[in-house]
Amino acid sequence: MTVVPLNNLSICAAAALIISCLSIDASSSWYVAYLILAMCLCAINRLFLNAEKFIVGRDWVMVIGGDKELSKLNATLLTLDQFTNVIGPLVTGALVTWVGLRETVGIFGAASLISMLFKSVFLRLLYTSNRELHVKEDTTTSNELTNSLLKESVIYTYWRQESFSAAFGMSLLFMTVMGFGGLAVGYGSSAGLPEFIIGAFRSYGSITAILGAFSYAFFEKRYGVFTSGILGLIVQQIFAVLAVSSVFLPGSPMNIGGYFGNFTTGNWVHSMIHSFDAQNATGFDPHVDWSNFSSNGVSLASIVVFLIAIASARYGLWCLDLATTHIMQVTIPETERNTVFGVHNALCQTFSVLKDILVIILPLPATFAICIFISYGFVSAGHLFFVYYVVKTKHSPHAKRKITVVVCPGKDDDSVML
Incomplete structure (x- = not known):
C-alpha cells in the first residue's frame, strides 16, 4: 500500500x-x-x-x-x-x-x-x-461504470447516492463550536477554569465517545442501524439543548447587545487580531472558590454546564457517526466508495473551516453565544437530514427495513438488516 x-x-x-x-x-x-x-x-x-x-x-x-x-x-x-x-x-x-x-x-x-x-x-x-x-469486479461492467463516472463530477457522484441525505446531515455536524477542540478549551479558560479541570472534561468526553462506540455495536446487533442512529441522535440533541441553555446561566459572558451597541470596525479588527496573539488573555491565574462555585468572583455554572453538555453529547455523536458510516458502506457501490468517502470528508472539513471562520468573525467570549446558537441550528439540520433518510428508506417499496449491499454489479446481491 x-x-x-x-x-x-x-x-x-x-x-x-x-x-x-x-x-x-x-x-x-x-x-x-x-x-x-x-x-x-x-x-x-x-x-x-x-x-x-x-x-x-x-x-x-x-x-x-x-x-x-x-x-x-x-x-x-x-x-x-x-x-x-x-x-x-x-x-x-x-x-x-x-x-x-x-x-x-x-x-x-x-x-x-x-x-x-x-x-x-x-x-x-x-x-x-x-x-x-x-x-475484482467483472471487468466489462467495471470499465463501463468507470467510463460513466469519468463523465460526471465527483460532487454529482456523491449527491446521487442513496445515502446522500444521511451523509450530508453528518457533514453538517462539523459546523459547530460545541465540540472538544481548541475553541471549547479557550472558552473554558476565558471563564476562569483551571487547565487541569478542562483536561478532566476532555478525558470525560473521550470516555463518553468510547462508550458511544461500544453502545452502537451493542444496539446495532439487537435493534438495527436505524434505531441505533436515532438513539444517538436523541442523546446528542438533548445535550445540545443543554449546551444552548448554558449561555443563560449565571457566569455566562454573553453580552450580545453590549457588543453590537459599542461595535466599531476598529474595535472588531483589534479583537480579531489579538485573538491570535493571546493579548485577549486575562493575565492572571484563575482561583476557584469551590464553596461559592466561582472563579475570580465569577460563577462557574454556565461554563461547567456547557462542558458537561458537549462532553456527554459525544456519546450520541459517535453512535450517529457509526450509523451513518455503516449506511454509506453498505449502500455505496465498491467502485465509488473511495470517491464518495473522499468527497464526504472534504465536505466535513469545509464545514469545519466555516466554523473556524465564524469564530474569527466573532472572536470574543461575549459573542460566543451567537456561535453556539448557529451551531445548534446546523446540528439540528443534520439530525433532520438523518431522520428524513430513515423515513424515506422505511417507506420505500424497495427497502422494507433492508438496504442492498452493492458489491459486484450483475451478481447476486447481499443484504443487511437495518
Missing part, C-alpha cells in the same frame, strides 16, 4: 525540518523556510493519512468483517482512534517535559519510521491472508 510509506516518510521529513528550525536562530530566513516546508509536509501527511483510513477503515473492513461483523469492526476502529487521542497528548507532554522539545520531535520521527515498517508488513499480511481482497 503506497499511502503507508508516503504517509510516514512525510512525517519523518517534517520532523527533520522542525529539528532544523530548533537548531537555528528564529530571526533567520531559513527558520521560516523550514517551518513552512514542515507545515506543507504535515498537510501531505494528513492527505495520505485520510487515504489510508478510507482504504482500510471504509473499504477493506467491508470484506474483512462482512455484514455481521461490520458494526463491531467500525466501533473497534473508532475506539482505538479515540484511545490514541487520549494518550497522545499525555505522551507528548511527558516527553517534552522530560527530554525537551527537540528530542521529542526526533523521537516522533524515529517512531514514524518504525511504524512505517510495521504497518507495511501488517497490511501486506492482511492483504495476502484474505483472498477476497484480491477479487
Whole structure:
C-alpha cells in the first residue's frame, strides 16, 4: 500500500525540518523556510493519512468483517482512534517535559519510521491472508461504470447516492463550536477554569465517545442501524439543548447587545487580531472558590454546564457517526466508495473551516453565544437530514427495513438488516 510509506516518510521529513528550525536562530530566513516546508509536509501527511483510513477503515473492513461483523469492526476502529487521542497528548507532554522539545520531535520521527515498517508488513499480511481482497469486479461492467463516472463530477457522484441525505446531515455536524477542540478549551479558560479541570472534561468526553462506540455495536446487533442512529441522535440533541441553555446561566459572558451597541470596525479588527496573539488573555491565574462555585468572583455554572453538555453529547455523536458510516458502506457501490468517502470528508472539513471562520468573525467570549446558537441550528439540520433518510428508506417499496449491499454489479446481491 503506497499511502503507508508516503504517509510516514512525510512525517519523518517534517520532523527533520522542525529539528532544523530548533537548531537555528528564529530571526533567520531559513527558520521560516523550514517551518513552512514542515507545515506543507504535515498537510501531505494528513492527505495520505485520510487515504489510508478510507482504504482500510471504509473499504477493506467491508470484506474483512462482512455484514455481521461490520458494526463491531467500525466501533473497534473508532475506539482505538479515540484511545490514541487520549494518550497522545499525555505522551507528548511527558516527553517534552522530560527530554525537551527537540528530542521529542526526533523521537516522533524515529517512531514514524518504525511504524512505517510495521504497518507495511501488517497490511501486506492482511492483504495476502484474505483472498477476497484480491477479487475484482467483472471487468466489462467495471470499465463501463468507470467510463460513466469519468463523465460526471465527483460532487454529482456523491449527491446521487442513496445515502446522500444521511451523509450530508453528518457533514453538517462539523459546523459547530460545541465540540472538544481548541475553541471549547479557550472558552473554558476565558471563564476562569483551571487547565487541569478542562483536561478532566476532555478525558470525560473521550470516555463518553468510547462508550458511544461500544453502545452502537451493542444496539446495532439487537435493534438495527436505524434505531441505533436515532438513539444517538436523541442523546446528542438533548445535550445540545443543554449546551444552548448554558449561555443563560449565571457566569455566562454573553453580552450580545453590549457588543453590537459599542461595535466599531476598529474595535472588531483589534479583537480579531489579538485573538491570535493571546493579548485577549486575562493575565492572571484563575482561583476557584469551590464553596461559592466561582472563579475570580465569577460563577462557574454556565461554563461547567456547557462542558458537561458537549462532553456527554459525544456519546450520541459517535453512535450517529457509526450509523451513518455503516449506511454509506453498505449502500455505496465498491467502485465509488473511495470517491464518495473522499468527497464526504472534504465536505466535513469545509464545514469545519466555516466554523473556524465564524469564530474569527466573532472572536470574543461575549459573542460566543451567537456561535453556539448557529451551531445548534446546523446540528439540528443534520439530525433532520438523518431522520428524513430513515423515513424515506422505511417507506420505500424497495427497502422494507433492508438496504442492498452493492458489491459486484450483475451478481447476486447481499443484504443487511437495518
